[in-house]
Amino acid sequence: MSEQELKLHVPAHSRAGIVKELTQQPVTRVRLHALYFDTPSRALVKGRIALRLRQEGRKWVQTLKMPGDHPLSRIELNHPRPGPSLDLTLYHGTEAGDALAKITEQLEVCYETDVKRMLRKVRSRQGLVEIAYDQGILRAGSIELPISEIEFELISGRIEAIFVVGKRWQKAHGLIMDARSKAERGDNLAMLNQTLDRIKSGKVEDAEGLNAKAIAKFWSPRSSQLPSLNNQMTIAQALVLVTHECLDQIIRNAAVLAEVDTLGIMQAGKAEHVHQLRVGIRRLRSAWSLFNGLTPLPPREMREAIKPLFAKLGGTRDLDVLNETLLPILRAAGQPPLILAQDYDDVPANELVTSQTFQGWLLDLIEYTIAPPKELPNAYESTEAEENPLTTHSTALSKTTVQVVPLHAASNLVAPIQALKEPALKHALIGRLKKWHKRVIREGLKFEEIDIEARHELRKRAKRLRYGLQFAETLLPEVRLRSYRKELANVQDILGEMNDLAVAREHFVILRDTQPSAWFACGWITSRLEILTHRATSAFKTLSKTEPFWR
Template identity: 35%
Template sequence: MPERELKFHIPATSRDSLLQAVAALSPTEHRLLARYYDTPERELAKARVALRLRNEDGQWVQTVKAPGADTLSRQEFNHPRPADSLDISALKGTPQYKTLSQLKDRLRPTYETEVARLAVRIQHQDGIIELAYDRGVLRSGGTELEIHELELELVSGGIPALFRLAEQWQQQYGLILELRSKAERGDTLAALLQNGDPPDLSALIRIRKAGNIRHDSSHDLNSAFQVCIGDCLQQIIRNTAGLAGIDSELATQAQRISLVHQLRVGVRRLRSCWKLFKPWIPADASPEAAELRRYFSLFGEGRDYDIVCHDITPRLIAAGMPPLAMPPTELDDPQRARNLAASAGLQTILLRLLEQSLTAPETDTRRTQETRKAKTGESAAATMVRRLNKWLNQVVQAGERFDILTPEERHDLRKKVKRLRYSFEFSQALLETLHPEEARTLLLGIQRALGELNDLYTAEAFYERLADQAQPPPAAWFAIGWIRAMQSTQIQRVGELFGALAKARPLKP
């Protein structure tokens, strides 16, 4: 049967007070010892299936879980067992039986969890929610990871009740929204231990990049929007949790930089998705959208500093720049990004955006499609193609004048290129037409080239500030000269790419 739940990591500073709050609700205490199974080649994990045996207060229960229809949903099938042994035949009739019955290798225990759970059911608005506070360990091969989670599962009622209760607990105790399951975290640990060497636990931090957008054959705009938004939010929330969640203290500097970068990519993709679907689903006007832009900028300040210090400056040193002591700044403090990611403001925004993605107004969307078609005579697909071609033409026309654009105009063009590229990806499977592969490839190349140019502008501004000091370091003038020479080369390269893009075929409705 399907289950819908929200999960949060509990920061160390909130555990005692949250425990007291849960205890005051007269919860039931459970002792849960679970063993998770997979093959040596991780066939179940690759199929996104989790299989476990769990002792629940003395009763063994076999459970198989798999992703559901959306970010919140899980398929779950439970079967009581007389002892701690698997019975795959009990899963006949479930969607996962075929996967389990066709494994190429034998199942074996790969990791286990030992959890003390405090659980209580709460009536909230029109829903009943089971709140569970889990404390314990996740264990594999002698390595243990702590578990400190608060789960809220919707037992009955509507999704808004689940989110309203979750938001209350999140804001009061500084909880971090976490999309990883115990099984996902455990599989990552078990995979690290397979070669027998002492594990590098920083590998528990997984950088979430953009996923492959896949739509079903119905071509329904509302479902397509939810798929696109869902992937964007997965990218944002998972990378935010990587910065602020339970394993965040393990992150290396390089991982932290990548987490911030991919978090911001996720925000750009989300905003591009809102823009693409705006004629039918005007989601970008919410207060959360405006506030998310503010956090995007705050993370961007740290990202700019990382680019200067860890990308451009090493290249300058390799080119012969004199030694330079970088001025101290709070942007160099890794705790800054972690604090931003963990902030109650951002976490509340992410929770609300997740709710909005699951409750898109399908009826209003269909009515909007019908109204637009009645006025224009166009189908939704034709409108989307026309919209993408318009953006493509705007980008090409601006690109033809690239050599005379100001840095600010080039930055604006870069944002339009990103929006167009992401929109191609969002609509690729939705439209009954193939996007010109040449155009998509060129857009990716242009985006990267413009990104490099933007990094050079950022570095130029940084070193110009050093050069404006009363006693400017010689390295500052060296850097400015080298950076401007690189800008000239890059501007020429970008112009050539835009020239090639102008020859690309437009989309056909």
């Protein structure tokens, strides 16, 4: 059985409103106590399986879950049980049964949940949706986390129904996307509990510091991962898979910044979460450029909507770089005492990621990838002036209506343009990346001659090229890619440092009239930029001579 549900976190200030709206119609209330199982080596988690026994009122139900066709889909197998005992023979002959048969370790309870659930069904024109609001705790050993989430599960009809209902509730109550399931949160909490127990029993020095590191790791930033593209995919399928990977990075870092687990207790969101959130957004925009002209992109207004928030998050990051990275270096170089201006009026990152603008954008984009509109006019609009469609048939399609079917991220995908014979995925992406490479090299070899604005644009092009290579990495020969990737990363690191220094120098220039010591910082940065300019020129020359990845 496959379930499709949209899950959102309910912040403390929204809980009374959720209960009030739910109880406007009759609701079902039930107490749910679930025990989750795995082996000491986490064999089930590694097999992408969640196995639980749950007491639902007076009944016991055994449930196994596995990933479905897209991020909001799960394969769910439920079996009634006479009591709190597992029966793995129920899965014989299934994909899950084959995976379970390979397990040689003993299964044991790793964590548990105890929640009070309120249930109510609502109907929209698209279908019937069950709303389930859970409040309770997640427990592993002696440590606990709160549970406050609302799920919108499709009972019948089209998947658009959960978005119609979910988006209305999100907008009304300020709900927050959280990509983690209870099982994922519980597994991470169980690992944290084991680590803290080892530290406690080991009587090690600096136990407090080790505890702090272990706790920080629980909410560590989500960095980029490689999407597993293969040349049997259509180009549309590849774009959806890449989009979901970028969205996962965005949503997970945003949830930590929103303090989903820790609001009012501690601040888990750090500067690195802001950085990785921006990386996720930048990767997504790079993906749109990479696939532009090859397959339909989300509507222009959807692509443009994230730009203002991205820019605001940039101000937060610039200040973090200044305080945490550059100032210590300047002090070590002899920087006299200096008081930084505190007149930044940037909106805090947690307010940005919990805003209706941002959360609504996430839901709109997820819905588009899973249940796009039946018709997409102007499907091949360019995101940049230089990114024109690559082929004659793409140009012709830019003025037509393209028929589209739902796009999912698994083998179940169907190409959105049935009448058009697409170029092979690898061929199409290499063609685009080769074009990007040539432009980066052409401009990079003139690096010392171009102005600051042109250097800034070149930095963005180099970064986009690197992200594009990451997306296509599983399609490219690793031996040839290794050297090229290394030299491109070197170019990007140099240009990134130059950009950070240029932004910081603008800050110090403002301070020079009131704090003469700021002249030291300006001089040091100018000298460092001259060194980096020569290094950048050399790095571009090396990259131009590196064996290209497409041969």
